Amino acid sequence: VVGQAPAGMSGDGALQLAAEDLHEALQDPLLGALGFLNEVMARYPDAISFAPGAPNPALLDELDVAAQLDRCVAHFARSRGLSARAARRMLFEYAPSRGLINDLLAEALRRDEGIDVPSDAIVVTVGAQEAMLLVVRALCRAPDDMLAVVSPCFVGIAGAARLLDVPVIAIDEGEHGVEVAAVEAACRRARAGGKRIRALYVAPDFSNPSGTVLGLDARRRLLELARREHLVLIEDCTYGFTAAPDAELPSLKALDATGHVVMLGTFAKLCLPGARVGFVVADQVVADGGGTRRLLADELATLKSVVTVNTSPIGQAVVGGMLLEAGCSLAALGRMRSRTYRHRLASLLDALDRHLLPGAAAVGVSWNRPAGGFFVRMRLPVPVDAALLERSASQFGVLWAPMSSFHVGGGGHDELRLSCSYLEPAEIEEGVGRLSRFLHATIRREDAHRDAPTGR
């Protein structure tokens, strides 16, 4: 197959690129599914979309970038003994790969969770996504090292591993998140096959996409297993801030006494996607045989120097200013917004109850009731695929995400994900109304098909 030459280019001798001659990651079905979802959203801009797991845009309107930059620059000057001009230049110059606001993050971790790490054990990354890439790259020496993920899970972790040619194995989660016995069995199976599960990616708090929360006892047992199996737990804390104040659980990192947890976080959901700032806490000591004390964070910073060099100092300073404004507490920064998200989630669950609950169980429609996070997981009695999404968008003006897009090992073919974060209550109400009409039409039609006599 020969590519069509772009406009203005002679076909003669043109470079020919075939999809199958590019890297395998590009043939990944999960990345393809994500692309399809974005493409459908672009084609139906007027649909109400429960698809994007993005922060509520109304929460961003108040942001004064210049004021936050000034606040962080003043901190740079104070904490480093710099002149105002030298501190301001820090925004505009190259910065250390490790980051500029590491001290603020270390202080926040201490204050919020009693996690006591030196600031140089933190690397500031371009969102949690880059942190995932760096951690998987550092820990996994392909091909015998594998990354385990809880399935369904955030697509970005599997995508990063795919890009790095690191094998991924999926561990199906239960109703309350990852099941420790399943992880143990997977480790055993890997060992029997001459492989090693080097790390497990887990989001214990209102995970994306399923909204599950790992209980305190399960967290402790998972840490014990990590110790027995020499397993690194890559803990993604993205949605922890949405918990009600009386329902917060300690992070795996806070419970970890033996250095088995590498913690990832991001400011994207907490306060500002547009800064593209996340971080990784990696205070594990790396023995190099020469007596030099290096931290895993040092190694991650070295890798980062050939991925993005450093995270934009401007982006770091905007969220640094917001963190300072919140008294150097990620929890306080989160609390300013988490009430909105719990309110949206309650609106969504309430609308689902009113529009769908009567009769839902009878036709095989059900959903979970998370107490936090952005997402509700819904099961349908019909296949949830691209065709169904297309019909929902074109005929009913409502969008959602097929859960199969989040299943690394296959699965989720009768489920969808509804996100409440991006919509206003009135949109949620109208959207659930449309969803209800869509489901009534679809399931009745499927029933009709099922009941109709067929040739088979």
Added chain:
Amino acid sequence: VVGQAPAGMSGDGALQLAAEDLHEALQDPLLGALGFLNEVMARYPDAISFAPGAPNPALLDELDVAAQLDRCVAHFARSRGLSARAARRMLFEYAPSRGLINDLLAEALRRDEGIDVPSDAIVVTVGAQEAMLLVVRALCRAPDDMLAVVSPCFVGIAGAARLLDVPVIAIDEGEHGVEVAAVEAACRRARAGGKRIRALYVAPDFSNPSGTVLGLDARRRLLELARREHLVLIEDCTYGFTAAPDAELPSLKALDATGHVVMLGTFAKLCLPGARVGFVVADQVVADGGGTRRLLADELATLKSVVTVNTSPIGQAVVGGMLLEAGCSLAALGRMRSRTYRHRLASLLDALDRHLLPGAAAVGVSWNRPAGGFFVRMRLPVPVDAALLERSASQFGVLWAPMSSFHVGGGGHDELRLSCSYLEPAEIEEGVGRLSRFLHATIRREDAHRDAPTGR
């Protein structure tokens, strides 16, 4: 070897990480050398440093971030028909992986170089570094696909390949940059060994570290070779803007009629390192067998979605505002600063002449005289290694970069790189004075050693 447990952590059952059990990229000598250089600079903060290839900080002092954001937001509103609030929200929300200022970049490429690509053939990246990672990943399916680099070269390209486990072969450059015959020979050798050189990384304008410029005829011959060998040329345009207006040469991309060039650029050297914004131009059509017209840029954007998701919209809008201010011309934006760099380079060359020229040749000290870029390459009659750098810093208060740090295939052990970009003329003068005293002392001492009777 067992790692020392971090403070507050019981040694019992602690996770043990050994350097050799982490990914091979971390053992890369080039990345190690870079780390050493940064570490020496940190230890001698008062030394005059010719090491950093960073833009002059005084050129950054005038920047008004809020004004540039406003300018770009007004463009978003105008060009997309958005309300002021909706346009402003673009700064703070997630953005498409492909980028937000692609239209401005496409316009600039058309205006500056007559390069006519649709804006969706451009991906905005976190500096040119991320662009390198994405391009190498898309094009190279390890282990038979290799990346060729001109050696010495920018460390970031070799580092990105190393992180991706893509084999790198070094092609030594001549006095006027890469030699086409050497590339051809390398392609032949690779083929004979059952491998394929998939792409060649080349910086034709004042390359880092050697300052060479590839002549117009060599550019044309390199393009012909690329066609014959089905080779992608990864063209790094970072330093092109420093050319004197009457000495500008067309980029490989501008000369390319057959889609063999993928062009990388960055705003980091041009105007603002702190934004961390670069771009890649990849208008090659990828045939997928299904009749869908996709561009290489689409594939790069997909890969980017699992590296950094998207480039910070705030960062994009700051440089977008600067680009708009310069009449949507990268060349005009560059011209506002290139005179400063040519002046710094002239100061450096003049100081070298005055302090070193008398007698330099006699003792085997020489340097090149580039007409642009940030760098001068100097040859010494003694080994240029970490010990020499340490002595230069500690005893003479002057820093530079050993050229061996930029040689992928080994080499450069008698050379160093001097960068003029970061220093003011008075610092250059003082720094060259120190360098002169250092060289006089060092070379005399080495001579003394050489002349002294030894037991051998």
